[in-house]
Amino acid sequence: MAIIDARTLPDASPLEADMVIIGGGLAGITLARELAGGPLKVIVLESGGLEIEPETQALYAGSCVQKADGAKDRPLDSYPAQSRIRALGGSGHVWGGKCGPLDPADFAERPWIPYSGWPVTRAQMQDYYDRACDLLEIDRFPLEWPTPTDQALQPLALDDEDGFFPAPRVFTRISGRTDKPAFDRFRTQFAEAPNITVYLYANVIRIRREGDVVTGLDVACLDGKRHTAKAARYVLATGGIENVRLLLASENLGNRHDLVGRFFQGHLTYSNDSDTQREGSTFAASRAAPLDLYATAQRFEPHCVIGAGLPAQKRMKTGNFTATLFRANFSNADATVGADTQTLAKTATKLDQGQEQSNLLGFFAMTEHFPNPDSRITLDPSQRDALGMPRVRLTWVHGRKDHEDLERSIDGLANALGASGEGRLCWSLRRDELLAVSSASRHHMGTTRMHRDPRQGVVDSNGRLHEARNLYVAGSSVFPTSGIVNPTLTILALTLRLADHLKSEKKAA
Amino acid sequence: MSTRRDLLTALIALAAAPGLGVVAAPFSDLDRDAVRRIGQAWRDSHPGATSRTLSARLFPTGRGPEALPALRAAVAADFRAGRLFVHRGWRLSDTEGALFALLAMEA
Numbered sequence: 001m002a003i004i005d006a007r008t009l010p011d012a013s014p015l016e017a018d019m020v021i022i023g024g025g026l027a028g029i030t031l032a033r034e035l036a037g038g039p040l041k042v043i044v045l046e047s048g049g050l051e052i053e054p055e056t057q058a059l060y061a062g063s064c065v066q067k068a069d070g071a072k073d074r075p076l077d078s079y080p081a082q083s084r085i086r087a088l089g090g091s092g093h094v095w096g097g098k099c100g101p102l103d104p105a106d107f108a109e110r111p112w113i114p115y116s117g118w119p120v121t122r123a124q125m126q127d128y129y130d131r132a133c134d135l136l137e138i139d140r141f142p143l144e145w146p147t148p149t150d151q152a153l154q155p156l157a158l159d160d161e162d163g164f165f166p167a168p169r170v171f172t173r174i175s176g177r178t179d180k181p182a183f184d185r186f187r188t189q190f191a192e193a194p195n196i197t198v199y200l201y202a203n204v205i206r207i208r209r210e211g212d213v214v215t216g217l218d219v220a221c222l223d224g225k226r227h228t229a230k231a232a233r234y235v236l237a238t239g240g241i242e243n244v245r246l247l248l249a250s251e252n253l254g255n256r257h258d259l260v261g262r263f264f265q266g267h268l269t270y271s272n273d274s275d276t277q278r279e280g281s282t283f284a285a286s287r288a289a290p291l292d293l294y295a296t297a298q299r300f301e302p303h304c305v306i307g308a309g310l311p312a313q314k315r316m317k318t319g320n321f322t323a324t325l326f327r328a329n330f331s332n333a334d335a336t337v338g339a340d341t342q343t344l345a346k347t348a349t350k351l352d353q354g355q356e357q358s359n360l361l362g363f364f365a366m367t368e369h370f371p372n373p374d375s376r377i378t379l380d381p382s383q384r385d386a387l388g389m390p391r392v393r394l395t396w397v398h399g400r401k402d403h404e405d406l407e408r409s410i411d412g413l414a415n416a417l418g419a420s421g422e423g424r425l426c427w428s429l430r431r432d433e434l435l436a437v438s439s440a441s442r443h444h445m446g447t448t449r450m451h452r453d454p455r456q457g458v459v460d461s462n463g464r465l466h467e468a469r470n471l472y473v474a475g476s477s478v479f480p481t482s483g484i485v486n487p488t489l490t491i492l493a494l495t496l497r498l499a500d501h502l503k504s505e506k507k508a509a
Numbered sequence: 510m511s512t513r514r515d516l517l518t519a520l521i522a523l524a525a526a527p528g529l530g531v532v533a534a535p536f537s538d539l540d541r542d543a544v545r546r547i548g549q550a551w552r553d554s555h556p557g558a559t560s561r562t563l564s565a566r567l568f569p570t571g572r573g574p575e576a577l578p579a580l581r582a583a584v585a586a587d588f589r590a591g592r593l594f595v596h597r598g599w600r601l602s603d604t605e606g607a608l609f610a611l612l613a614m615e616a
Contacts, residue, residue, distance in 0.1 A: 278597045336546070337597060343543035344599055344609075350535045351581050351605070411591070414600035418588035421581065428598025 003088075003191045005049075006202035007221045015199065015229040017043040019502070020217060022204045022246070023238035024048075025090020026488060027474040027495045029187055030135065031235060034499035036193035044191075045202040045219060045229060047238075048087035055222060056086045059203070059385045060242075062392035068435040069400040076440065080392055083442040084239055088200060089187035091239070091442060092488075093176035097300070099489040100169045101129045101141045105310035105320060106368075106483035112317045115263065115371035118480050119452050119461035125493055132492035136172035137182075139302075152292040155304065162416035163312025166293060166304035167322060169485070178300070202227070205387050207234070207250040207471070214471045220387045233502065237474040237495075240264075240444025244377045244477065245392050247448070247458075254448065254458050254465045261377040263446040265482035266396055268438040269324075270406065270429065271364035274341075276334040278428035283325055284345035285359040285423040286352035294325040295361050307484070308409055312416075319368035321409035322484045323425075328362030345424065352421035365427075366484045367406045369445075372397050377447055403434050443487050448477040462501045463494070474498055535577070536608075541616055548613030550596050551606030563611040567604065580604065 006013075019035070021028045024046030035042050048056040062080035065073050085093045102122065109117030126143060133140045145168055155166040173179035174186045191198045199219075206218040214234050219227040236243050244261040247253045254260050273280040285291055296303045308321040332338030345358035369375075375397035379390040407427075414425035429437060451457020454466035459478050465471045474495045476487040483490075552558055567583070568576050587593070587602035594606030 279599060281598075284599075336543075339540050339543040340546055340597055341599070343540045344547055344596065344601060344605070346539060347536065347605060347608070348601070351577070351584055354535075354577075411593070411600065414593070415588040415591060418600065418602055419585045421585065425600050426598040427600065 003188065003198040003200060006199040006219065006227060007223050007225060009225070009227060011225045011227075013227045015043055015219070015227055017041040017197070017229075017231045019043070019233045019235065020045060020229050020231040021235045021237055022217070023090070023236070023242070024088045024187070024198060025237060025239060025475070026092045027491050028235070028237035029089065029190065030492050030495040031237065031474060031499050032196055032198075033135070033190040034496060035502075036190045036196050038195060038503070040195060042196050043229060043231065044196070044198040045204055045217070046088045046198060046200050047203045048085075049200050050088055050188075052085055052087050052093060055386075056201070057081060059387065059389070060084065060086060061385065062383075062394065063380065064394040064396060066396045066398070066435060066440070068398040069403065070432050071435040074435055076396075079440060080241060080394060083440070083444070084241070088198065089176065089183060092174070092183060092187065094442075095175040095177065095488060097171040097173065097175035097178045098169055098486045099133070099136060099138055099172055100167065100485035101125070101493070102483040102485060102490050103167065103307060103309065103320060104143075105313055106481060108310060110313065110319070113319055113370060113481070115456075116481050119450060125497070128493035128496045129489065131496050132489050135492060136174050136489070138170050138172045141168060152290045154289065155293055156291070156306065156417070156420070156422045158416050158420050158422065161311070162412075162420070163309045163315060164306055164413060164416050165309050167307035167485070168302065168304050170302040171300045203387055204229070204246060205249070205389055207236075207246060207253055209250075209253060209468060212467060212469050214468050222386060233470045233472070235472045235474055235498070239475055240447055240477040241377055241392055241394065243473055243475060244447045245379065245389065248379050249389055254467045256467055257455050259449065259456075259458050261447050262373045262375070263371045263449050264375045264377055264394065264396060264444065265369040265371060265446040265479070267366055267369060267441040267443045267482065267484060268398070269364045269366050269441070270434055270438050271362070272429050272433075272437055274332045274334065274337050276337065279332070279337055279341050279426045280428065281363050281365065282330075282341070282426040283323070283361045283363050283417075283423055284341075284348060284426070285361060286349040286355065286421060287359070287423075288353070288355050288357065291325060291359065291361065295327050297327070306413065308412070312412060316408050316412045318405040318409050318412070319370060320484045321368070321406070321413070322366050323363045323413060324366070325361045325363045328360070330360045341426070348424045352423065358423070365406060365410060367402065367409060368484055369482045370399065370402055370405075371446055371449070371481055372399050398435065403431055406434070407431070443476065443482070445476040445479040445482045445487060448473050449480045450478040451480060463498045472498060472502070536612055539612070544609055544616060545613045547596055547606070548609040548611070551594055551610045555607075555610070558607070558610055560611060560614040563607050563614070567608055567611060580608070
């Protein structure tokens with residue numbers, strides 16, 4: 001119907017609909033798009049405007065510290081404000097557009113990983129992944145990935161028993177960084193439907209409830225105006241950090257079992273360059289043919305990463321792991337280190353394939369961040385934003401198992417590559433260096449985890465809050481485990497699943 | 510000072526089995542200093558290794574054409590068993606470490 005600036009409404013306007021979606025990011029928009037043109041009257045409440053604005057962005061400010069076993073704490077206080085976007089389209093404004101599904105192993109209960117297991121399988125998600133791909137105008141990801149025929153696109157010939165496989169990644173143009181006009185259409189056109197109204201600059205600052213029923217929302221604008229919103233059903237879709245903030249600030253809604261905000265999971269990437277003593281993170285490929293399947297000429301081309309499937313994880317007693325290969329300039333800072341690299345790579349390729357010249361590539365490693373109740377978001381009542389909301393404190397913890405598993409996975413991949421005659425791997429980072437050299441992703445997961453048992457999850461398998469029968473949560477905060485791939489495609493797939501559930505629930509009613 | 514080629518020629522003469530050049534040749538163009546460094550790094554953790562023991566280990570049936578496939582198999586077996594030699598972060602098989610040590614000794 002329209003996109004309306006909530007600041008232009010008369011003060012204390014009552015906003016009413018069948019459903020209110022809190023948050024106009026990619027999850028909220030996807031849900032609204034699914035409901036557009038349908039029988040339900042839907043309101044989307046977005047904190048920001050159409051574009052990024054510092055005043056709105058400042059509402060995200062908080063504190064963050066990263067902790068890891070045996071490492072010095074790393075303060076990242078700018079992270080809460082800099083790792084997401086508060087405007088219609090959400091963090092899609094700065095998203096690079098990389099897409100991939102979670103692996104079947106990510107959904108599995110793995111006894112060696114505490115708190116693992118989703119209440120849904122990868123196969124059950126396939127239809128939703130397909131629809132999410134269609135929405136993002138990318139090729140679908142079949143459960144069995146076809147083997148390419150082009151020689152340059154041949155996957156590494158790793159033995160099946162090793163359990164490593166090529167995991168595909170593609171890029172959508174539906175992102176603010178890739179194709180802004182296409183992204184703008186994606187995030188605004190749905191509002192033309194007669195049953196949809198988007199309110200901008202409409203910040204939800206409190207969820208009101210009576211018993212197990214949400215009864216309304218307090219909405220605030222930065223200019224001082226206050227409104228209320230009321231619906232039969234509500235969907236919280238403000239991201240993996242802000243979902244927690246709003247629940248905790250609403251008299252601990254959903255937190256009967258002290259789970260809201262715990263299990264924060266965020267991906268880190270690890271790599272290093274060479275120095276005077278050691279080589280950086282490098283893969284010496286033994287085959288003469290280029291590895292275009294993995295290391296593309298251009299950054300935003302479809303490619304594969306080397307992933308650890310369930311057999312590999314089971315054998316190594318690790319979680320998910322990927323190595324992303326990239327083309328790099330190998331002019332080593334130290335001639336001695338460079339000469340050693342060239343010599344051992346040349347020897348390996350002669351032994352492996354009878355070739356004369358190896359193919360040196362850089363790589364970075366990522367591991368699944370294991371669910372950890374001590375990795376958590378809490379509120380700091382002494383620090384409040386311009387709307388009076390308490391600011392967040394993020395304590396982002398990597399336990400001993402996270403880094404032990406990274407090292408075991410590196411060794412496992414090195415062994416698989418060497419045993420298969422595909423090359424050698426260099427990994428020279430010490431355990432105590434890992435946190436300091438890591439790069440933090442913008443992926444915020446796990447803080448309102450999905451579980452059938454209310455004592456183990458904040459939302460049920462449909463995304464409904466265990467403690468409120470008319471409030472649902474969308475987004476990566478419901479992920480029980482993090483996998484490794486960028487979460488956006490899975491966020492959209494889960495949101496489509498939620499949309500189907502909400503539609504069927506309405507029909508049943 | 511002997512050249513690398515001189516040493517290889519001498520090795521051919523000393524080899525128990527004919528055809529040493531078949532195996533030596535693929536490695537004759539390696540950076541000598543790098544071979545020495547890598548070989549020495551392996552020897553640091555295997556102080557008792559001699560060229561005789563290494564040769565017996567790496568080329569038990571001589572250095573003929575069959576030696577290279579046998580080396581490849583030994584390398585693969587090392588990786589399968591997790592017998593690694595780590596040099597400047599590189600995960601190499603123990604067999605490769607031994608090969609560098611032998612090449613360094615024979616150079």
